[in-house]
Amino acid sequence: MRLYEFEAKEVLRRARVPLPKSVMARTADEAAAAATEVGGPVVLKSQVLSGGRMKAGAIKFADDAAAAKAAAAEILTITVSGQTPTGVLVEERREVVQEYYAAVTWDGRAKRPVIIFSDMGGIDIEEVAEQHPEHLSRTHISNLAPLSDYQAKVAVSRVGVTGNDLGPLTRIVAALTRVFVERDMTLAEINPIGKLADGSFVALDSHMDMEQEARGQHADLLRSLGIPDEDTRMARPPTEFEIAGAKVNDADTRGIAGNITEFDGNLGLIIGAGGGSLTLFDAVQSAGGNPANYCEIGGNPSVAKAAALTKLVLSKPGVEKIAVMMNVVSNTRADMMARGIVKGVIEAGFDPAEKIAIFRIPGSWEDEGFAILRKYGVEFVDRSVSMHEAAARAVAKMATT
Amino acid sequence: MAMFIRVDIDEAVQGDEALKKNLVEACPVDIFALDGGRIVTVDANLDECTLCDLCIQAAGDRVKVVKLYRD
């Protein structure tokens, strides 16, 4: 779940990261009062959960309360990437002499968190990584060993920061890293960290994403930030397809059909099992396929649930076939999945032999499952065919339709 | 309509009140139900049959679970 900038900054403030003075305003009148409270020239920033605010004209500057009121009134009418602002952050405007970038995120390949630091902040960090790799450091931290400020110091010094700047930047990066680890974040970013003329540093903008599953664990923090339980904070509002997917899952407590996400491809995916979903989704893409959706099915779903998910995926415009693929299953039964998928396809008015590009669910009760698939003429494979090979076969079938 | 499983109940079961009650209680996916004193199968649940054989353990050859995809 994503935090608004003003919430992320509150998290940073509690972690003792230096910040410019700011006040959150929900209306133009509140923005005027906030500008008076902050004092001096201010920057007004739309509070949305997406980037692209500057481009959309949703960040403005004002020198006094009247100008702040006018700017806020305008910002509150601007949608950014389809999102209506929840308010305007009125912040003291600070002149900076240099900008830095700091983030902590999860490195899936290294299976460890990584601190990313750059002395070229304020711009797209991907661009820095590509064009100025010597200005960017990546420092992995341990999943097990206690955090140490030394790791933050290594991250900062790797891009050549020395002298008086090293200490304060290290303290900011160390605090950010602690927030990431202790609050189960998937991303904790400050961009930019501004160096002021007097040599001090402030966090000018921040972006934080928390693990959705960690919400319960950090209910105290979320409550203190004023985030209600029903506020899902997804990066974008769910599509009708995704809402229908959640209903499929909620309608039947047996098994899981979770994280149903819409894409615009033509190959529907019924995928899951022990991290298999992500692998299979990537495998389809790396074979040149275009997934119509992502999902995580498992936990031995009922026939009814598997059928409902199948019908939903097939109802999506542009879906030509479905690929049914899982890792080797143990608690999920291959035969119940086969029943559900075949039933869903038939109830949707299609021929399973034609609509199911491939069925790869090896594991418990697979012989019963194979008997069902054989009867309906569905192409199936066992565990001797890898997930990548199964995905490639499904994609190849799309090319021939 | 059930596509994969049919459950046949021998008429002799209808006279055995204890067995009928046992079948309703034993099936994990509610395939058996009492309807006006008669035991019947619930069509909407038939395809959820887990092939656990609990009904057969209770009723012996008076109940048959038929896999329609094996015919």
Ligand code: SF4
């Ligand atoms: S085999 Fe098990 S699930 Fe199937 S009808 Fe008998 S008791 Fe119910």
